[in-house]
Amino acid sequence: MQLEAIKKSLVEALSRLGIDEYEIYYNSKAETSVDTLNGEINAFSSGERGGICLRVLADGKMGYAATELMSEEEMESLARRALESALITEKLDTVGFFRGSPEYTPVAAAAAAPTATELREGALRLASLTYSAGERVGEGTATSAFNYSFTVRLLNSHGLDLEYTAAVSAAYAEAVVETENEKISDYSVKMLTPDRESALQAIASEAVSRAERKLGAKIPPSGRYDLVIDASAMRQLLSTFSSSFSAKAALEGMSRLGGRVGEKIAADCITLTDDPRREGSPMHIPFDAEGVATARRALIERGVLRTLLHNRETAKRMNTDSTANASKASYSSPIGVRPYSLAIEPSETSREELFATAEGGIYITEVKGLHAGANPVTGDFSLESEGFIIRDGKAAEPVKSFTVAGNFFTLLSEISAVASDLDIGVPTGSVGFGSPSVLVRNMSVAGE
Amino acid sequence: MLNKILLEEILGIALSGGADFAEVFCECTRNGRTVLIDGKIESVTEECVSGVGIRAFRGTSTVYGSTSDISREGLIRCARGVAAAMGELKEGARVHLTERIFPNIHPARISPSSADGKYKCELVRRAAVAATEYDSRIVQAAGTLLTVDRTVQIANTEGLLTSDRHVRSRLMLEAIAEEGAEKQSGSCRPGRGMGLEFFEQFTPEMIGKEAARQAIVNLGASYISAGKMPVAIESGFGGVIFHEACGHSLEASAVGIGMSEMCGKLGKKIANEKVTAIDDGTIVGAWGSVNIDDEGTPTARNVLIENGVLKGYMIDRLGSRRMGMPMTGSGRRESYIYEPTSRMTNTFIDNGPDKNEDIIASIDYGLYAKSMGGGSVNPLTGDFNFTVNEGYIVRNGKICEAVRGASLIGKGAEILQDIDMVGQNLATGQGMCGSSSGSVPTDVGQPLIRVSSITVGGR
Numbered sequence: 001m002q003l004e005a006i007k008k009s010l011v012e013a014l015s016r017l018g019i020d021e022y023e024i025y026y027n028s029k030a031e032t033s034v035d036t037l038n039g040e041i042n043a044f045s046s047g048e049r050g051g052i053c054l055r056v057l058a059d060g061k062m063g064y065a066a067t068e069l070m071s072e073e074e075m076e077s078l079a080r081r082a083l084e085s086a087l088i089t090e091k092l093d094t095v096g097f098f099r100g101s102p103e104y105t106p107v108a109a110a111a112a113a114p115t116a117t118e119l120r121e122g123a124l125r126l127a128s129l130t131y132s133a134g135e136r137v138g139e140g141t142a143t144s145a146f147n148y149s150f151t152v153r154l155l156n157s158h159g160l161d162l163e164y165t166a167a168v169s170a171a172y173a174e175a176v177v178e179t180e181n182e183k184i185s186d187y188s189v190k191m192l193t194p195d196r197e198s199a200l201q202a203i204a205s206e207a208v209s210r211a212e213r214k215l216g217a218k219i220p221p222s223g224r225y226d227l228v229i230d231a232s233a234m235r236q237l238l239s240t241f242s243s244s245f246s247a248k249a250a251l252e253g254m255s256r257l258g259g260r261v262g263e264k265i266a267a268d269c270i271t272l273t274d275d276p277r278r279e280g281s282p283m284h285i286p287f288d289a290e291g292v293a294t295a296r297r298a299l300i301e302r303g304v305l306r307t308l309l310h311n312r313e314t315a316k317r318m319n320t321d322s323t324a325n326a327s328k329a330s331y332s333s334p335i336g337v338r339p340y341s342l343a344i345e346p347s348e349t350s351r352e353e354l355f356a357t358a359e360g361g362i363y364i365t366e367v368k369g370l371h372a373g374a375n376p377v378t379g380d381f382s383l384e385s386e387g388f389i390i391r392d393g394k395a396a397e398p399v400k401s402f403t404v405a406g407n408f409f410t411l412l413s414e415i416s417a418v419a420s421d422l423d424i425g426v427p428t429g430s431v432g433f434g435s436p437s438v439l440v441r442n443m444s445v446a447g448e
Numbered sequence: 449m450l451n452k453i454l455l456e457e458i459l460g461i462a463l464s465g466g467a468d469f470a471e472v473f474c475e476c477t478r479n480g481r482t483v484l485i486d487g488k489i490e491s492v493t494e495e496c497v498s499g500v501g502i503r504a505f506r507g508t509s510t511v512y513g514s515t516s517d518i519s520r521e522g523l524i525r526c527a528r529g530v531a532a533a534m535g536e537l538k539e540g541a542r543v544h545l546t547e548r549i550f551p552n553i554h555p556a557r558i559s560p561s562s563a564d565g566k567y568k569c570e571l572v573r574r575a576a577v578a579a580t581e582y583d584s585r586i587v588q589a590a591g592t593l594l595t596v597d598r599t600v601q602i603a604n605t606e607g608l609l610t611s612d613r614h615v616r617s618r619l620m621l622e623a624i625a626e627e628g629a630e631k632q633s634g635s636c637r638p639g640r641g642m643g644l645e646f647f648e649q650f651t652p653e654m655i656g657k658e659a660a661r662q663a664i665v666n667l668g669a670s671y672i673s674a675g676k677m678p679v680a681i682e683s684g685f686g687g688v689i690f691h692e693a694c695g696h697s698l699e700a701s702a703v704g705i706g707m708s709e710m711c712g713k714l715g716k717k718i719a720n721e722k723v724t725a726i727d728d729g730t731i732v733g734a735w736g737s738v739n740i741d742d743e744g745t746p747t748a749r750n751v752l753i754e755n756g757v758l759k760g761y762m763i764d765r766l767g768s769r770r771m772g773m774p775m776t777g778s779g780r781r782e783s784y785i786y787e788p789t790s791r792m793t794n795t796f797i798d799n800g801p802d803k804n805e806d807i808i809a810s811i812d813y814g815l816y817a818k819s820m821g822g823g824s825v826n827p828l829t830g831d832f833n834f835t836v837n838e839g840y841i842v843r844n845g846k847i848c849e850a851v852r853g854a855s856l857i858g859k860g861a862e863i864l865q866d867i868d869m870v871g872q873n874l875a876t877g878q879g880m881c882g883s884s885s886g887s888v889p890t891d892v893g894q895p896l897i898r899v900s901s902i903t904v905g906g907r
Contacts, residue, residue, distance in 0.1 A: 037705060040509075044533045047514035047785050049499060067496040068516040069476070074496070081494055088565040090489040116533065140707045140828070176707070176828070185707075185828050219903075222674050252485050253588040253624050256631065332495035334483070369833040372822030373855045377624065377633050382855035382905045384833030401831060403674070403855050403905025446674030446905040 006052065007155065009072045013079035014056065021057040022082075023097050023156040025289070026050065027331035032116055033146035034123040038139055039131060041120060053332050054078050055097075058086035062093045066332030095312040097156040101293035107277060107284035110149060110167035114192065119145040122171055122196060129204035130173045134212055140176040140185065145169075145192070150430070160291050168282045170426045171200060173207040179215055186210035189426050191282060210365070214386065217398035220447040226361030227404065227443045228354045228390065231423035233367045234435035238342060240370045241379060241408040242433065245272075245299055246325075246337040247314035254377050256409055257305060265305045266412040269347065272300040274309065274325070276340040278434075283427045285340050292324040294340065303413075309337050343434030346422040354419050354439045356393040362445065363388045363395045364404060379408040402447035415440050449601040449611060450474050450500075452545050454520060458502065459543040459605050461527035465534030467504035467511070470543075471604040471765075473742060474500045474518070475784040478561050480595040484572040486588070487580075492565060499784040502530050508770050509534075512787040545609035550739050550746055553732055556615035556643030560595030563644055568593050571619060571644070571652050578656030579623045585667065586660050588624040593617070594639070602744035612739050616641045616889060618878065621655050625663035632669075632852070634662025635837070639878040639889065642733045662819060662838050665850050672839065672851035672906035678814035679856065679899045680807050680842065685820050685877025687892035689899075690725055690797050692823040692832045693860040698752055698760075700767020700778070700790035701884065702827040709830040709861055713758045719864035721756040722800045729777055729793030735878040736793040736891040743779035743788055750776045752795075753864075764790040782886025789885045796893030800870025804896045807869045809845040815854060815904055816840045816847050822879065823856075830860030855905040863899060871896035 003026060014022055028050035035043040053066040056079070063086025065078050114122065122145035131137050149167035154160065169192040176185045188206035193199045229237070243249050250258030257265065266272075276285045276294035287293055290312055298306050310318070311326035314337060327338035355363065364387040374381035382405040388395035417439040424434035450458075455472055462470035477497040483490045499516040500523060513530040515522050531537055560568070572591040579589035594617070601611040618639025625632050636658040640646040681689055694710075702708035710718070719725075729747025731737050740746050743765045751759045763771060764779035767790045780791035808816065816839065823834025836854040840847045876893035 042508065043510045043512070043787070045512040045514075045787060046529060046533070047501075047512075049514070049516035049785060051495075051516065053495075062491070064491060064493040065495075066493065067498070069496050069498040070517075084565055085492040085494065088489065088569055089492050090569075091491070140705055183828065185826075252590065253626075253631075254590075330495075332479075332493060334491040334493055368826075369822070369824040369835070369855075372824070372835040373833060375633065378631055380853050382835065382853050384831070384855070384857045384905070401857060401859070401903070403833070403857055403903070405671075405674070405853060405855075405905055444674060444906070446903060448676075 006070055006075060010054065010075040010079060013076045017079055017083055019056045019058060019083060021097060021157050023055040023154065025053040025331060026153040027150060029148065029150040031146065031148035032119060033144055034119040035142065035144045036123045036127040037142050039127045041123065051331050054082045056082040056086055057093060057096060058083055060092050061086045061089045063089060064334060094316055097158055098160060098291040098312065099158045100160050100291065104286050104293045107164060107286045110165055113147045113149060113167055114169050122192065122200060126171050126173055126200045126204060129200055130175050130207060133204045133208035134177060136177045136179060136212065137208055138176050138178040141174065143171065143173045145171040154291050162287050162291055164286050166283050166285065166430065168427060171203055173203050175207040175211045177211040177215065182215055184211055184214055186214060191426055214398050214400065217400040219401045220362065220389065220399040220445060222446050222448065224442050225445050226358040226441045228358050228361065228363045229438050229440065230363065230365045231421050231435050231437045233364050234438050235423060235425055235433045236367055236370055237408060238344065238435050239433040240374045241376055242339060242342055243376045245309050247308040247310045247318055248337040250308055251314055251317060256379055257308060261305050261307060263305055264303050265409065266300050266303040267415045268303045269418050270300055270303055270412060270415060271298065271345040272342065273298050273345060274339040274342045278341040278424065280424050281341045281427065281432050283341065283430050283432060285430060288324040288326040289328045289335055290326040292322050292326065294324040297323050309339055311335055311337050338431055341424065341432040341434065343422065343424060344418060344436060346420045346436040347418045349417055349419055351419040351421050351437045352393060354417055354437060355390050358390050358439060361390045362399060363390050381406060381408060402445050405444045405446065411440055452609060455603040455609065456543045456545055458523050458527045459603060460541060461524060462502050462504050462530050463541050463605060464537050464539065465504065465531030466536065466538065467506050467534050469505040469605055471503045471602065471743065472500060473784055474601040477596060477598040477783065480560055482568045482572055482593040484576050484591045487576065489569045497783050500526065501784040502527050503787060504530050504534050506534060508766060510766060510787065514785045543605050544607055545603055546607050547609045550610060550612065552739055554641050554737055554739065558644040559597065559615060560617055560644055561597040571647055575619055575621045575652035575656035578653040579621055579660040582657050582660035583664050585625045585627050585664060586623050587626045589621060589656065591619065591621045593619050600742065604744065608744050610740060610744050614641065614738050615643050616735065617644055617646050619647065619652060619655050621659040623659040623663040625667045627667050630667060632663050632666035634659045634666060637878060639735045640733050641735055641737045665838055666852050669850035669852040671853045672904060674904060674906040676901050676903050678811050679817055679902050679904065680811060681817045681820065681897050681899065683873045683875040683895045685892060686817065687796050687877065687894040688820050688823055688834055688879065690894060691792065691795055691892045692825040692834055693863050695792050695795050696825050697827045697830060697860055698762055700761055700763040700771060703761050704767040704770035708827045710758065716758055717756045718758045718861065719753050719756040720867050722870040723753055723756055723864060723867050724798040725753040726751055726798055727762055727792055727795045731794050734794045734891050735889050741777045741779045742781045745775050745777045745779060747777035747793060762790045762792060764788060780885060780888045782888055786885040789883065791883060791885065791888050792881060792890045794876065794891035796874065796876060797870065797897065799872045799874045799895050802869040802871050804871040804873055807871055807896055807898045808842060808847060810869065810898065811842040812844060814842045816842045825860065832860055833857045853906050856902050857905060858902050863902065866900045866902065867897050868900045869898035
């Protein structure tokens, strides 16, 4: 059934149940990927899915139901399930459905996605570039080229009818390098820019050099070290602790930043912004999951917490305006709060200048197991890490199998410098994170 | 679910690009989630996951297509797409399906999809109330009841046509304790491959109290100092050590392409002789159990390590082709949008010869990890990490003060040799394991074990 026909039978079903306030959130996704192993294509995958999440207001409460099954009978059942959900929910809804923002800034149309043939060529080309990027690249080396796109359409009983489409194309290489007594791998993933050949070359050389540089890594002695945390690792830390910036988490007692707006929570060199139209990010999002027009926000300005991220409900509870960060973890999820592209702003200082002030310290290039070794509520982390000893102002011998422990909020206030090398990663779903490399002194490292 | 004639037609089309095998996986899953925060039911959501995944093989090259459009036209378009991606279109072969029914050994008594919504709300509320009543320092108790009712149908060009229904239930409670500026959390998240009857034996009150107890213990804990030391890891979710340190390296997805440190080690001694490890998808009502895997193969009790010797891997259909070894009922996927791959079900270290009290008594100075969090591993190198949610210092053979912020890191092959004492209180813990075929429910388990020396990260 087509969306218009679905909408018609759903609206009729709602009317039969006496529901006159509702929202229909339609989300469709398409993705294609081509994988190679040992230089040959070994997997091709393509998928498309679409689902409707219905929200209804009944008895002063919000009810939800969602389905991918697009049939008339299912729409009848969907309306009934949403009504039942509203009736057994206890939290009273305070905001209802949105009537619309005065203005919506259109986002640039998504670039044409590579065709399946172009993805095949891309994955194979990337494999060949990866094999030729180093002499010890061996069996198990894999590449992938993929794209995904999604469309959101939001309709509600106030007559709001909004739609956008966003898309990402990216490629990935995992290089395996072998010596007589070691076999290790590392990877690189980057967006596929219009100049595909340069993008593929950058991925291949980064994956191989990352893997090769790790050969012969040793466990460093335990102790306290000055750390230069690489942009990609810092980006992951920021992603892990990003829920602390949610006003919803703060209201639920799940964030240490609750009640701290206006206070100094980070070092002077830290400015953190969320930008739904960030330059270099493929995900440009014009409105949030409630239909509110999005805009760039500074969360931390020179160390001072300026705002948390809000949806309409948290904003009302905290007597402020929504920052248009209403989100759904998946199309069927309740309204939560999430950033779009959250990034620490870069400085003009090069990473090498940070190295120069951290002699004998460790350059952390990778942190692992963040879903377990980091607690987003308390900010505590203790993470298996990899990197290099900093010697003569450069990344020297590789080190691995040690943990870096600390607290994210303490770390934010103790960062002594940020570099210029802002790295915006490939977004996961619709959310992206970015950071430059940062310098932090006297951190605890557990190794040999 | 789809009818036999349509399935035969789709399989024929999927073969027409030169494939030597094709499979259709059809799914209709109802996922329910009831969330309680601040003492009130915050949201009740229900989602119907409905779609089809079509897969074709030529040798070890695979093509996978998925769609939520399960109309005849939608399915034919998806199957044609799969065939076209495989190669030049030819006449598809005729496929004849014969229906096979596998017995359901995990029947649900109280089906979550037909249970009263208010009853589900009550289960979550009882857990949250028990947590807040445990101690006045508990400032938040957030509870979530998750229910899954999944019906799948699998047909393939070997003639198999089968279906299965799988129900599971889980109650997760997170308690936050606060004292002054200090804030700590504790959690308890048991689940089973059962209906809501599970909460008759594992009551919501037990779940709430356990989460609260852990939050309060952590409130009083100091940070552990880093170093290498012996560690006693408690039963239940402590089994995550084996899951991360060894289990992933025994999956065909890594072994079949030479990307595991366990390649070529069958029959060799890879662990201390006290270690016997098993992956068993047949345990009645267990969190990771299913009657058949997502490729239609019945699950089995697979002995992975026996008295320290590597006996087997976990092998899906593609892995079986790559490795020339039989399938082990290990092909799993989160949903129809994922191509299945080799995954764990219920994986545990079996009971050993040591008395639990002897294990603690043997440690002069070390860590007792009572409750573990999750972790991750690089299967190629075996480097793993995992986190301790509740830990205590052991001094002179006695469990002493609580410590927090500890993580354990090491190398799979080494830690297997270093598990030098294995106790006798085998228990399991529930997790969601993420990998290329999505997030699937897995049990981890073990009795109390001792690792003679491991790096403990702290500060």
